[in-house]
Amino acid sequence: MPDFNAFFEHHSTPMWMLSVDRGEILAANRAAEEFYGFEPLTGMNINQINMLTPKQIEDELQRAAKTERNHLYFRHRLANNDIKVMGVYTSRFIVDGREVLISSLYDTSDFESSAERHYIERVEEQVDLQTQQIQASKQRTLWLAMGATLLQFCVIAILVIILHRLRRSQQDNRRLINELSFRNRELERLSHVMAHHFQEPSRRLVSFAQQLSQQLAQKQRHHLSQKSAHSVTEEDNKEMQMAVDFIESQAKKLKELVNDIQRYLSLDLQPKLETVEPDCLIDAVCHSTPELAELRRKGAIEIPQRLPSVSADARQLKMIFHALLQNAWLYRAPERNLKVRITARTMAGRVQFRVEDNGSGILPEYREQVMEIFTRLVPSSKQYPGTGMGLALVVRALRNIEGHIAIEEGISGGTAIIFDLPLAR
Template identity: 30%
Template sequence: MTAQSLGLNTFQSTMLLFAAGAVLLFMLVISSFKLSSETEAQAEKIAEQRIVRMAARKTKVGLLNAETGQRGFLLTGEDIYLEPYFRGIADAKKYLGDLMENAKDRADQDRIAVIAPIVEKKLAEMAQTISLAKSGQRDEAMRIIGSDAGLNYMGVLRDNLESITERADTAVGRGLEDLSTSANRLSITTAFGSLLLISFAGLAFYIVANNTGKLQAARDSLQTLTDELEDRVRSRTEALTEANDEIQRFAYIVSHDLRAPLVNIMGFTSELESASNRLAGYFARTASDVDEAAAASIATEDIPESVSFIRKSSVKMDGLIGAILKLSREGRRELKRERVQLDELVETALASLQHQIEEAGVTVDVEPSLPSVVSDRLALSQIVGNILDNAVKYLDPRRPGEIKITFVESGGRVKLRISDNGRGVAEQDLKRIFDLFRRAGKPDRPGEGIGLAHVRSLVRALGGDVTVESKLGEGTVFTVDLPKKMSGQSPVTKEQTA
C-alpha cells in the first residue's frame, strides 16, 4: 500500500482516507450548490426574457386592437368599436409599462426609448381622430388617417416590438440550452460524486475490515507470546529456584565438610601442645648443657608459638565456616507470616543493646507510632538488631552518638530508616559492606563481616531491599524497604532468586 511506502501506519492511513472522503463530500456539496444556483439563475433569466417577450407581443397586439377599433369606429361610427379601441389602449399602456420595467437588455432598452414617444404620438393621433369623428368632423379624421403618419408610426412600432420579441425568443432558446447543459452538468457531478463517495466508503470499509483482521491476528499472536513468556518465566523461576537450592545445599555441605578436617587440626594441635608442654617440663627438670638448652627453647618457645598461630587461624576459620553455615541455614528456614508491631520490635532491639547504648552515651530518637507489617518476626528482629548494633559499634568518638529511626509509608510498602552520626562508610566501600566477610573502614572493632550480609539476605527473603547512604565522617543511613504484607507461602530460597 502507498500509505505504507509513505511511512504511515494503519491508523494514520485510515484517518487520511476518512479525511479525504470528508473533503470530497464537502467539495461535492459545494459544487452541487453552485451548479444548482447557476441553474436557478438561468431559469430566472429565461423567465425574465419570457416576460419581456410577452410584454412586447401584448403591447403590439394592444396597439393593433386599438387601431382596429379606431378604424372600425371611423368607418361605421358605431360605438361598439370603441370598446376594443379602449381595451387595446389600456393593454398597450399596461404591457408597455411591463416592458419598460422588465427589459434589461441594452438593445431592448434602446428600442423602448425609440418606441415610447412614438406610442404616445400614435395614441394621440388615434385619440384625435376619435374625438374629431365624435364631433362630426369625420372627413378631417379620415384625412389624418390618410396622411400615412399613423401608418408609419405603426410600422416603426411593429418593427421594434417584433425585434424585441425575436431577440427575447432567441435569448429564451439559448437560455433553455444553457439550462439543459447546467442540469446535465449537475446530474453528472452528482452521479460522479456519489460514485466516488461509494468507492471511498467501500475502500474505507475494506481498510477497516482488513485492519480489524490484522488487529485480531496481532492480538492473537500477542496472547501466544504472553503465554509463552509466562511459561518461560515459570520455567526460569523453577530453574533459578533449583539453582539457588543447590547453592544452599552446596554451602551447607561445604561448611560441614570443612569442619571435619578442622576438628583434626584443632585436636592434634592440642595434642601437640600438651606433648610439647610435657617435653618442656622434662627439659625444665633435666636440661644441663647447651644443646639441651637449645632443645628446651624449641619446646618452650618455638613449638608453643607455632601452635598458637595454628590455633588462632583454626578458630578464625571455624568462625567463617560457622557464618556460612548460619547464612545457609537462615536461607533454608521457613518464614512465618505474622503481624509485627515495628515499634515493639525496635524497642526490644534497643533494650538488648541498652548496655552499650548507655556506655557510649548515645541518644536514640524513635519516630512515634511506627506501623505494623505482616512479616517474619525473627528475621525482622535480626535485621533491625544488626543495623542498630552496627550503629552503636561504629560511632565517631569525636561527638556524642545520635541514632534516629524514622519511617515512610507508601503504596503497600514501609521504608524504615535507621540513621546515625557515626564514622560513616567511604564511597568506594558502600557496595562491599553487604558482602560476606567484607568490612569497611579501620578494623579496630571486633567482627567478621557477617552482620550486613546476613541483613541483606534476610531482607531479600522478606521480599524487601536494603540500601545504604553514607558520608565518611558524618554518618550512615540504612533504609530497609519492606512490603507491608509479605507474600504468603514463600520459602526464603524462592525469594532469594528474585
Template identity: 25%
Template sequence: MKLKISTKLFAGFVAISVLFAGVVAINYQLSRAVLRNSQRVERSTRITGEATTLLRNIIDMETGFRGYLLIGNETVLDPYYAGERNLLGRFTELRNDLSLGTPQYERMVRAQQLFQQWAAYSHLLISEKREALRRNPNQIGLNDLEHRNLTTDLTGKKLMDQIRVLFAAFEKVEAEIRIKQRIKLRDSIRETRILSVSITLATIFLGLLYASYLVRQLSRRIGGMVSQAQRIAAGNYTAQVRDQEQDELTELADSLNTMTDTINANIQQLEKRNQELDQFAYVVSHDLKAPLRGIETASRWIEEDMGQDLPEHIREFLQLMRTRVRRMESLITGILDLARVGRTPQADEPVFVRQLLREIIDSLELPAGFEVELPFYLPTLHTNRVQLQQVFTNLISNALKYHHQPEHGTVRIGCVEGPQFYTFSVTDNGPGIAPEYHERIFVIFQTLTERDTLESTGVGLAIVKKIVERQGGTIRVESAEGQGATFIFTWPKERVRRAEA
C-alpha cells in the same frame, strides 16, 4: 476468506463516503426542484409587473388622448406619444415571456389587437382635432370633428374596457399560477428538508452501527489480549488467547501466545535451575562446613592432648585457626542467606514496628551504656516481618559492632511517613564512614576494617540492600569520618507484588 481489519475499516469508509455522496446527489436534485419552483414564482411576478406597467401606459395614453380632445393642448399628448413608443416593444417582450399557444399568450395577442384598434381610433380623432383647431383656433371639444359620432357611441370606451378585462383576467391567472407555484415551492422545500434530514440521519445511523460493530469486535478481542497480559503479569504463564479471525489482531494474539509459551518455558527452566542451585548450595554448605568442624575439633584435641607441654606460640596458632574456621562458617552462612533472599515465599502479616524493634534490642544483648532511642511515632505495617527484622537487626548490630566506644554508643531510630513509603533512619554516634566508601559498604565481602581486627563477613549490608530493593525501596548512607553515620531506607506502605525468582 476472512477480511483484515484494514480492509473492514476501508470498506466502512468507502460505504459511508458513498452514502454521503448519495446524500449530496439527492440534495442537489432537490435543490434544483426548489430553484425551478422559485424561478417560476419569480417569472410570474415579473410577467405580472410587466403587464401592470403596460396597462398603466395604455391608461396614461387614454388620459392624454381625452385631455387633448377636451382642451386641445398638445402638451397633454406627451404621455400618449411616450406610451405609443414603448407599448409595441412591451407587448413583444411580454409575449416572449409567455409560452406560445397558452391562454395567457392569446390574451396578450388579443389585447395588442384591441390596443391597435384603439390607437387607430385615437389617431383619427387627434388628426381631426388638429385640423379643426387649424381652421378655427377657438374650436372647443368635439365640435366640427368629422367622426365625432365615434365618441358618442363609446367606441373608444368599449375598446379600453375590453383591454382592461383582458388584463384583469391575465393578472388573475398569473396570481393563481403564483399561488400554485408557491405551494409547489413550499412542498419542495419541505420535501428537501425531510429527505435531507432523513437520509443524513440514516447515513449517520448506518455509520455508527458499522463503527459500533467494529469497536465491539476490536474491544472484545483486545480485551482478551489485555486479560491475557494481566494473567501473565499475575504469574499465570499458561494463559492463551484463541483468535480465529485471521487478520492483524490474530497475528498479535499469536505473537502474545508465543511470548507466553516462551516465558512459561523460561520460568519452568528457571525454577528447575533454582531447585538445582538450592540443592547445590545445601550440599556445598554441608560439605564445606563438615571439614571445617573437623579442623576445629582436631585443633582442640591437639590442645587438650599436649596440655601444659604445648608451646605458647603453638597455642596462639591453634586459636587463630579456630577463629578463621568460625569466620569461614559465618561467611558460608551469609552467602546462603544472601542467595535465599526473596526465594522462599513468606506470607505478609501485620507488624507493629515498635514491638519489633524492642524484640531486636532485647535479642542483641547490648553492652552497658549503649542505648537505642525509639521515636514517638512508629507505624504498623502489613509486610514481611522476617525481612524487616533482618534489615533493622543488621543496621543496629553494625552500629554496635563498629562503634569505637560502645559504652557511650547511641543509636536513634527515625520514621517519616510519605504518600507511598515510610522512610526509616538508623543514626549512630560511631566513628563514621568516609564519603568514598558510601557505595562500597553495600557490596558483598567489602569491609572497612581488617578481618583479624574485627570479625566481619562483609555480607550483612549486601543482604540489607537486596531486601530493601526487592521490597521496592531504596537505601543510602549519610556520614562523614568522625561524625557518626545515618542509614536511611524506604519501606513501602503496600508491598510491591512481583514474581519470586
C-alpha cells in the same frame, strides 16, 4: 411619467423581486398575489413555490444572476395546491446595494403548447443532472466501501500479527518461568548442600583445632614436669600454638561465611508478609545480643516516638535491624560514647525508617560500594569481625518487598541508613 414602483405595483403581469443569495421574495405586485393566492406573498421563499429541489433552485438563481439564462420555465404550486407551468423572464439588478432578480411571470397554458415542451426539456435536463449526481454518489460510496474493506483487512492482519506475537511472548514467558523455577530449586538445593557439606567440615575443623590446642597444652605441661631431653622447646610450642590458632580462626571464619551465604540464598524465597510492630521487634533484637542489650539498657539506642506498624517478613526484618545495630556497635567512634537513634515517618502508603548513629561514618564515595556482597572498608580482625555480607543481606531482603535503601551522614558525622517498608493495612 410614472416611476418604477408605480409601474411594478400596478402592472397586470405578475411580477416579483427575489434576493439572489437566499431566494427570498422581497416584493410582489398585486397581480402576482392574486394569481398565486398567498397572503402575503412578500416574505415567502421561492422554495415554497417552485417544485425543483433547493439545490436546483439555487443553481438557477446563480445562472440568472450571471445572465446565463433569462427565460425559464418552472412548475409552481399555487395557494390552492394547483400546479402551473410558469414562464419566467428575469433580469439582474442592484437595489440599495443588494443583488436582486426582478421577474415577470406568465401562465404558459394561456400561450402555445411549445412551452410545455420547453418545460419537459428542462425537467429532462434536471433529471440528467440528478442522475449524474446519483452516479457520482454511488461511485464515492463504492470507493469508500473499498477503502473501508481494505482498512478492515489491514486491521485484521495487524491483529493477527499481534496475536501471534502475544502467543510467542506467552510461550517465552512460560519458558522463562520454568527456567526461573528450576534456578530457584537449584539455589535452594545449593543452600541445603552448603549447610551440610560446608558447615560440617568447618565445624570439624574448629573441633579438631580445639582438641589439638588442648593436647598441645597438656603435652607441654607433661614434658616440663618430666624435664625430658626430648621435650618440645618453648619456641616450637609457640609456632605450633600459632598454627593451631590460625586453623581455628580460619575455620570459624569459614563457618561464618557459609552461614551468611546460606542466609543470602534463603532470601530468594518468597517472604511471608505479616503485620509487624518494629518497637517490639527491636527490643527482641537487642535482648538476643549482649552488647546491644547493654546499649539498650543504658539508653544509647533511642526511639523517640512509637514506630508505625509495617507489613513485612518478621524474620527478615529482625535480620535487617540486627545487621544495622550490630554495624553501629562495631564501627563506633572510640573517642565518644555510642548513640543510636531510630525514627520513622509515613509517606504514600510506606514507612521510611532512619537508623542513625554517631560512629565513625562512611565517606560519600564508598556509600554505594559497602552495599555490595563481600565488601569491607576495613580488614577483618578481632576488632572488626565479619564477612562483608551485612548490608548486602539488608539490601536483598528489602528488594523482596520493593524497598529502597540509602546511606547519609548521621549524628556528628556518623552513619544514617534510610530504608522504607510497606505500611501495615
